Amino acid sequence: MRVHLWFTMATLLLTFGVGLADERLKVVTSNETLAAVAREVGGDRVEVFSLSRGVEDPHYVSPTPSLMLQVTDADLFFENGMELECWVERVLDGGRNAKIRRGAKAHVYACAGISPLEVPSTLSRSEGCIHAHGNPHIWLDPINAKTMAANLVEGLKRVDPEGSEVYDQRYAQFRARIDVAFYGRDLIEVLGSEYCDRLQRSGGLIEFLEAHEYKGRSLIESLGGWRKKMLPLRDMNLVAYHQTWAYLRDAFDLDVVAHVEPKPGISPTPSQISLVRRMIERHEVPAIISAPYYDVGKVRTLAEETKTNAVVLPSGVGADAASVDYFSLFERITDLLLENARS
Amino acid sequence: MKSIIRWSSVSLLSFSVLSVSTAPLFGQESGKDKQIEEVQKQIQKLRTLYENRLEDLEKEVDRLRGEKKDSSLQKLRRKAAEFSEKKKKEQEVMDAAARLTGPGSIISSKFNEFNPRITVFSDFLGRLDGRRVNNDEGVDTTDRFSLREVEVDFRADIDTYAKGVLILAMEEHSPNEYEFKVEEGYLDLHTIPGLEDVAHNLRFKIGRFRTEFGIVNILHNHDLPWTSRPLPVIGFLGEEGDVENGLGIEYLVHNPWNEAITFNFQIVNGENSTLFAGANSNDLAFLGRLKWHKQLSLEHEFQFGASAYTGNAASDPPADTTRLSTLMGADFYYRWRPEKGGDQTSILFQTEAYLRHREENDRTRNRWGFYSALQHQFLKNFYAGARFDYLSGAPNSENDWHHKEAIYLSYYTSEFLRFRLGYEHEEENNGFDNDTLMFQVTWVFGSHAVEPYWVNR
Structure with missing residues (x-):
């Protein structure tokens, strides 16, 4: 009899997933930068999981069953959008969680309301891995972080109306911190x-x-803030590996004169490398910048050949050990660029 | 303003002092003290009044000063708004000019959200054989180029609950003769309408689909990490793998360990001619699969799977006979992606073993096979690998064996174009052997679905 009872209980547990309830909302994000924003505005009311790590290329994450498992019981899903995460669709399909599907009230796009940069005028694969809605690396402009957080707050209030006051309050604090950190x-x-x-x-x-x-x-x-810190680098010419830095460029008035990739997502060709060499010499480029998940070896070789510096910048929270939240990410990026300029 | 306040206060005080000093001239001697006390009270009252008034006036002065300050701030902010508008307009003019003069002067198209996403996969193969090779129909296919297959993949959300997938294929079954077929066409139901909370970890598949047996069977030809399907897959599930009409349910098993365990159960027609009775089958076939995926860390992941598939091996067998055919399989893969390499390098080991058990009246016949493959992504766009296949003898020659060794090198220009060179050596114990050099090009255009994540870019 006892065996039957245990068996029945185990079956029920397995079938309906009766687990220990956590009162906090489970917020799942597509990357660690979004997770950092979610922690800022959600505070103790949310438990945040990121599907990818900062060291991973956000374009290419394996939609494994383990990731699908993470979203099955999510209360809210927060993704960047602008076709950055083509892999998310598979994860959401596999997760079978109707409330966080795209279009559902517990699904939030961070990009809503953000003015996109580099919207392609034609949609053709001959232009490389382009994004129809524009460059998706929106989080690299601190102003956009405020909009991203605002979008999340709206989503949180939809799924957890009782927490509205807390979310509004925390959002106001986050916004104020960004303002002071960016402008002084x-x-x-x-x-x-x-x-x-x-x-x-x-x-x-x-x-x-x-x-x-x-x-x-x-x-x-x-x-004051990061804007003042980066003033010495205003109009500085840079070469970037991929078109990751468009928003950072505009946020700090930098100038990216060439990309190592001939077109987004296309590996460098000899003719492109040769063109980049010429651009580095002509514009006296002090650095080639790259996210850590690109071909850093190639960037370093090119930098050595052209007597410039290779600077591996964290492209998101968690991309290096020092970038643990949104604020330290920008501290790190600005520090690295300034260190390079000084060297 | 402050000088007015001072004058007022001085006048008030002078009047008060004057009043106090002249009072004794008009009063009685005995009431002197009382009068003095009264006057002092009045002075105190006046002082309080004066202090309150002074305070009010000082506040007024501060407010007026603040207003003056605000107006200069507002002016500055208005200037800021005007300046930003001006700059914005200048930028808009420059952007418009760039659009007119840049590549592609007109926004020619945007994805139409209401139409299905369409992707076309083309698979081209050239082969150079060491001896004469025939296809299933006995037609010579030695040393030739072939547009092996073209697939058109349509996908769309049907409504809140379901997605639709339709994959049409045109395949060269004999030189220059193409066969058109529905490779897959199914409804992918994410949940049961109205029962989302109870059944939210279930997923249903209804229609025609690749059955969930093992790892490789679900892959289309263009998705394979090799140019050919492994021998045991061909030997047990057919040249193209197993595609059936039926129903499937996938259940993400909730468990106390929070592991990614998935259970699949599918009921299909059992019309596979290699495993079951073929197109004439009147009996359903049943498939069950359990898989466990584990992400140990960002660098390491593995998956274990076990499958069982059973149905009738003959159509309309005599009433007193059984022709049960059961295929069992176990599979495993392990992938290592060094964290420092980003998506530049990876190593994959993958293996599957099959055992077919067939009952024919009082006779049972077993046949088995396996393949193991190792793949190294040594640069972002380059993959090299090797595979070994083994298949025990065909049903009529149970002691025979058949094996194949394959090596390959794949190069991706992007996710949309892949070149592959392969070499295969095939041998059977009846004396047949063949060496084949293969050249494969696979290209994709359209809105591109994500490729199988564990084997390809």
């Missing part, structure tokens, strides 16, 4: 977040600050 406290106090963002998005922030005064003091003196 003084500038935010003078111009406010909205006007700083408007100027930054227009590409004219520094020009405006240099041309205007407040209380007899040039506004540029009020600039």
Whole structure:
């Protein structure tokens, strides 16, 4: 009798997945940067899992059954969108969780409402691995992180209305921290977040600050944060391996004069390498930048040949040991670029 | 403003002091002290009044100063807004110019979300044989090029609950003769409408599909990591593998260890002519598969699987006879992707073993086979590998054996184009042997579904 009872209980457990309930919402994200944003705005109300690691190329993640298992009991799924994660569809199909499917209320795209860069004018594979909706590496502009977090907060409030106040509060804190970290406290106090963002998005922030005064003091003196830290590198020419850095380039007024890949996702050809060499010499490029998951060996060889530096930048949270959250990611990126410039 | 306040306060104080000093001239001697006390109270009252008023006026001054400060700030912010608008417009003009002068001046197309996603796979094969080779129909296929197969893959969401998949194939079955067929066409039901909470870990497949036996059978020809299917797959499931009409249920098994364990159960027509009774089958076949996938770390993963497939080996057998055919299989793969290599390198070991058990009246006949394959992705776009196949004898010659050794080198220009060179040596104990050099090109155009994740880019 006892054996039968145990057997029945085990069967029920296996069939209906009765487990220990965790009151926290299970938020699953497609990458670690999104997971970091989710932790910022979700706080203790959420438990966050990332399907990929920061050292992985977010375009190519194996949609294994183990990942499918992660989403079966997810309360909310948060992905970048803009066709960055073609593999996610397989994971969601395999996860059989109707509430987080694309289009469902517990599915959130981080990219909603973000102005895309590099939207292709033609959709053809002859242009390489292009993304129809534009360059998807949106998280590399701190302003976009605020929109990404806002999208997530809307999703969290849909699935957990009781937590709305907490999510709003934490979102406001995250937003304020981003503002101070990016522009500095003084500038935010003078111009406010909205006007700083408007100027930054227009590409004219520094020009405006240099041309205007407040209380007899040039506004540029009020600039702080990462934006000030990166001012010495303004208009610096760089070569990048892949088109990962378009948003970072615009956020800090950098200039990417060439890519090692002839077209996105296409391995470098000898003619492209030769072109890149010429560009490095002509523009006196101080660094070739690459994410850690690309062919770093090739980047280093090219840098040695052209007497420039190879800088492996973390392209997302978790891409190196120091980039543990959204803020340390940008500290790390800016530190590495400045160190390179100094060297 | 502050000077007005000062003058007012001085006047008030002077008046108060004057009042206090003149009071004794008009009052009685006895009430002097009382009067003084009264006057002091009045002074105190006036002082309080004066202090309150002073405080109010100072606040007013601060407010007016703040307003003045705000207006300059507002002016600055207005300037910021105007400046950003101007810059934005300049940028828009530049972007528009770039669109007009850049490659492809018009946005020619966007994916039509309501139409199915369409992908076309083409598989081209050239072979150079060491001896004369015939196909299944006895037609000579030695030393020739062949557009082996073209597949058109349509996929779309049907509604909230289901997806549809249709894969049409045109295959060269004899030189320059193509056969059109529905390779797969099924409904992929993610859940049961209305029972999402109870049955959310179930998935249903209804239609025509590749059955879930082992690892390789579910792969289409263009997805294979080799140019040919392994001998045991051909020997037990047919030249193209097993494709059947039927129903399938996939269950992601909840377990206390939170492991990725999947159970598949499929009921199909049992019309496979190699394993069962062929197109004339009147009996259903049943397939069960259990697999366990484990991601040990980012670098290491493996999968174990076991499958069983049973049906009738003959159509309409006499009433007092049985012709049961059962195929059992076990499979395993292990993949190592060094973390530092990103997606540049990987090593894959994969193996499958098969045992077929056939009952014919009081006779039982067993046949077995296996293959093992090792693949090394030594650069991002280069894969080299080797495979060994073994198959015990055909049903009428149980002591015979058949084996094949294959090596290959694949090069991807991108996920959409692959070149492959292969060499195969095949030998049977009846004296047959052959060496074949193969050249394969596979290309994909369209919206491209993700390839089998463990074997290819």
